[in-house]
Amino acid sequence: xxxNKLYAxxxxxxxxxxxxxxxxxxxxxxxxxxFLLIGPVMFCFGVAFLFFSGYPVTLTQGRKREVAPDxxxxxxPKTHKIAWAIAACIGFIVSMLFLKF
Numbered sequence: 001x002x003x004n005k006l007y008a009x010x011x012x013x014x015x016x017x018x019x020x021x022x023x024x025x026x027x028x029x030x031x032x033x034x035f036l037l038i039g040p041v042m043f044c045f046g047v048a049f050l051f052f053s054g055y056p057v058t059l060t061q062g063r064k065r066e067v068a069p070d071x072x073x074x075x076x077p078k079t080h081k082i083a084w085a086i087a088a089c090i091g092f093i094v095s096m097l098f099l100k101f
């Protein structure tokens with residue numbers, strides 16, 4: 001397993017939890033805290049990160065510091081970075097729809 005996939009799964013789980021909190025708060029009170037709107041962005045970014053994982057860094061390489069911790073996104077191809085940006089924009093649009101709902 002690579003660090004990239006681990007980060008993707010963590011972003012999906014955390015984004016899902018935050019999105020659920022924002023949605024349930026919106027249903028209960030009719031409003032939502034602005035910082036909870038990061039949930040859909042994280043979820044969409046995590047899904048994009050599963051399919052476009054960037055530069056592969058294994059867990060052992062990360063533990064032994066053979067590769068810089070930020071190498072997975074600094075050395076990622078441009079197409080992966082573009083896909084991440086598009087996914088983040090889609091998540092932002094979904095977040096703004098939360099405000100209008």
